[in-house]
Amino acid sequence: MSKHILLVEDNPTDEKLTLRAFARCGIANDIVVMRDGAEALDYLLRNGAHRHRDPALDPAVVLLDLGLPRLSGLDVLKALRASETTRLLPVVILTSSREEEDIIRSYSLGANAYVRKPVSFAEFAEAAKTLGMFWLLLNERAPAQRRSPLP
Amino acid sequence: MSEPSGDQAVPTAAAGPSASAIASEGDALFRALLEAAPDAKVITTADGRIILINSQTERLFGYRRAELIGQMVELLVPERLRAHHPQHRACYEADPRVRGMGSGLELYARRKDGSEFPVEISLSPLRTSSGMLVSSAIRDITDRKLTERKFRALLESAPDAMVIVDQHGTIVLVNAQTEKMFGYPRAELLGQRVESLVPRRFHGAHPGHRAAYTASPKFREMGTGLELFGLRKDGSEFPIEISLSPIETPEGLLISSAIRDITERRRAAVALAAANRELEAFSYAVAHDLRAPLRGMNGFAQILADEYADKLDADGQDCLREIQQSAERMARLIDALLGLARVARIELRPQALDLAALARSVIGELQAAEPHRIVKAVYGKQLFATADPELVRVLLQNLLQNAWKFSAKVPAAVIEIGREEHAGLPAFYVRDNGAGFDPAYADKLFAPFQRLHGAAEFPGTGIGLATVQRIVQRHGGRIWAQGSVNGGATFYFTFGDGATEHA
Numbered sequence: 001m002s003k004h005i006l007l008v009e010d011n012p013t014d015e016k017l018t019l020r021a022f023a024r025c026g027i028a029n030d031i032v033v034m035r036d037g038a039e040a041l042d043y044l045l046r047n048g049a050h051r052h053r054d055p056a057l058d059p060a061v062v063l064l065d066l067g068l069p070r071l072s073g074l075d076v077l078k079a080l081r082a083s084e085t086t087r088l089l090p091v092v093i094l095t096s097s098r099e100e101e102d103i104i105r106s107y108s109l110g111a112n113a114y115v116r117k118p119v120s121f122a123e124f125a126e127a128a129k130t131l132g133m134f135w136l137l138l139n140e141r142a143p144a145q146r147r148s149p150l151p
Numbered sequence: 152m153s154e155p156s157g158d159q160a161v162p163t164a165a166a167g168p169s170a171s172a173i174a175s176e177g178d179a180l181f182r183a184l185l186e187a188a189p190d191a192k193v194i195t196t197a198d199g200r201i202i203l204i205n206s207q208t209e210r211l212f213g214y215r216r217a218e219l220i221g222q223m224v225e226l227l228v229p230e231r232l233r234a235h236h237p238q239h240r241a242c243y244e245a246d247p248r249v250r251g252m253g254s255g256l257e258l259y260a261r262r263k264d265g266s267e268f269p270v271e272i273s274l275s276p277l278r279t280s281s282g283m284l285v286s287s288a289i290r291d292i293t294d295r296k297l298t299e300r301k302f303r304a305l306l307e308s309a310p311d312a313m314v315i316v317d318q319h320g321t322i323v324l325v326n327a328q329t330e331k332m333f334g335y336p337r338a339e340l341l342g343q344r345v346e347s348l349v350p351r352r353f354h355g356a357h358p359g360h361r362a363a364y365t366a367s368p369k370f371r372e373m374g375t376g377l378e379l380f381g382l383r384k385d386g387s388e389f390p391i392e393i394s395l396s397p398i399e400t401p402e403g404l405l406i407s408s409a410i411r412d413i414t415e416r417r418r419a420a421v422a423l424a425a426a427n428r429e430l431e432a433f434s435y436a437v438a439h440d441l442r443a444p445l446r447g448m449n450g451f452a453q454i455l456a457d458e459y460a461d462k463l464d465a466d467g468q469d470c471l472r473e474i475q476q477s478a479e480r481m482a483r484l485i486d487a488l489l490g491l492a493r494v495a496r497i498e499l500r501p502q503a504l505d506l507a508a509l510a511r512s513v514i515g516e517l518q519a520a521e522p523h524r525i526v527k528a529v530y531g532k533q534l535f536a537t538a539d540p541e542l543v544r545v546l547l548q549n550l551l552q553n554a555w556k557f558s559a560k561v562p563a564a565v566i567e568i569g570r571e572e573h574a575g576l577p578a579f580y581v582r583d584n585g586a587g588f589d590p591a592y593a594d595k596l597f598a599p600f601q602r603l604h605g606a607a608e609f610p611g612t613g614i615g616l617a618t619v620q621r622i623v624q625r626h627g628g629r630i631w632a633q634g635s636v637n638g639g640a641t642f643y644f645t646f647g648d649g650a651t652e653h654a
Contacts, residue, residue: 013444013450066439097435097439098486119449119479121453124450
């Protein structure tokens with residue numbers, strides 16, 4: 001599991017649908033699912049239950065829902081951008097909302113993209129395919145923080 | 152000014168030594184001055200005998216000159232006040248100088264017919280060779296009193312607390328509402344600084360504000376955009392709104408403040424804001440939580456159709472399609488309702504717009520979505536308006552989409568956007584030559600969820616025209632429709648007075 005996607009989604013139906021949509025383009029196995037904001041943050045910042053996670057296994061992209069239990073999507077995003085280890089991590093907001101305010105706040109807090117979940121599954125599958133292709137195959141990640149060279 | 156009364160220009164001398172002395176001394180200039188005075192002039196001897204009057208006195212008191220000359224001046228004083236009058240005269244004789252009579256008192260005079268009227272009197276001593284005379288200038292102030300009474304009645308009947316202060320901030324007049332609102336009896340306020348009605352934390356700045364107002368006095372709100380508070384006698388505060396107006400008086404500028412207690416309005420505004428927040432939260436929940444199950448319905452129906460196609464016959468496949476279409480329709484409805492809510496609440500940012508350019512871009516989108524359609528689009532000239540660009544785009548999207556949709560079944564579809572005069576005012580219109588509508592239902596077109604065509608014939612949410620109407624109303628304009636069955640439809644709209652520019 002060298003390159004994978006972290007899906008942060010609390011709605012089990014949406015989770016299943018999303019996994020199926022990714023399965024259609026053959027990347028179902030490369031997805032880790034977290035079901036609330038606090039757990040996702042622990043995973044990404046390697047805290048709590050996830051403190052022993054291998055940092056080499058950071059996801060290629062986080063698909064982040066906005067309406068999440070405990071910590072909201074925007075709170076998670078804010079915390080990620082505030083941490084040295086995750087401030088450059090690609091985050092795509094994947095949500096039902098098309099509210100102008102949600103879009104503006106997401107970008108203001110440093111989201112890399114904003115995708116509204118379509119109701120039509122055909123469109124959703126297409127969106128999943130595009131997202132997977134782009135973030136797993138095309139996109140170049142920011143290199144891990146290098147140690148400062150010796151003076 | 153003067154009435155013809157025989158000998159009016161010539162003050163008549165009365166019998167008696169001093170009178171004849173004065174008559175001989177009085178020259179033409181003196182008499183002319185006496186007659187030219189706007190007030191009634193009565194000149195008496197030091198012991199109160201009338202020796203000279205002008206014609207204004209005759210008119211004011213209803214006596215002929217001959218009836219007054221030689222009489223005691225008390226003849227002109229109401230009977231109820233006569234007893235004390237000689238005493239007052241004696242006082243004046245002891246200290247004769249130019250002054251008003253009975254300053255601070257209300258003075259009354261008596262006509263020949265016994266009626267009384269309010270007067271203002273100023274006294275001046277005249278020293279003559281034959282002794283001191285007293286000249287009284289008497290002015291009828293009935294009109295002024297009446298005006299004052301009207302003013303007071305107006306003041307008392309005003310719904311607001313009225314506080315009138317002078318330039319130094321001393322309260323000179325308040326009404327009953329002021330007593331009630333601030334909890335002070337009137338007597339405790341008159342002569343006090345107006346700052347006693349202002350919370351202490353504003354005392355520092357208040358005199359400066361007053362000076363600024365005095366420098367440029369005009370009718371205006373106090374502290375526009377600021378929250379103002381009044382201070383009651385018991386020390387409690389309450390939110391107020393104040394409008395100021397200057398009153399020019401001979402004694403200098405007075406400032407009248409109309410003060411309104413807005414506690415109730417403030418409370419209502421807070422409740423309204425809370426209700427609006429709740430509504431916002433509700434539409435947000437609609438946007439998210441109602442869409443999620445639709446995604447599930449549509450998604451799993453699609454998965455079933457795709458992955459289990461071999462286990463379903465044509466009828467089964469059809470059922471799945473119905474499920475999917477229902478879900479998609481509901482998603483569109485939710486989006487349309489959210490759109491309607493949005494046009495109702497976003498802030499208007501009007502700017503100069505060319506509706507023809509906007510319409511071209513919308514028609515372009517419609518054509519791109521349905522490239523096979525052949526529609527002739529006609530754009531009028533000078534379609535300029537001042538309106539919110541985002542909302543006008545939504546408006547045109549809805550109207551043009553309708554025109555596009557309802558002209559789908561005619562062989563040579565034409566959509567026209569233009570402007571016409573209606574009742575002397577310019578109105579824009581969007582016209583098509585499509586299915587039209589039964590004019591009997593023209594009023595129902597704009598109600599939410601109201602549809603005049605079956606969904607199978609022309610699909611739609613029934614929210615579009617309600618949204619258009621909301622947009623037009625938010626601009627202070629009007630929308631109406633004309634049409635007939637299979638005779639096309641024309642939707643007229645304005646953006647309120649002045650927003651639709653004359654060509």
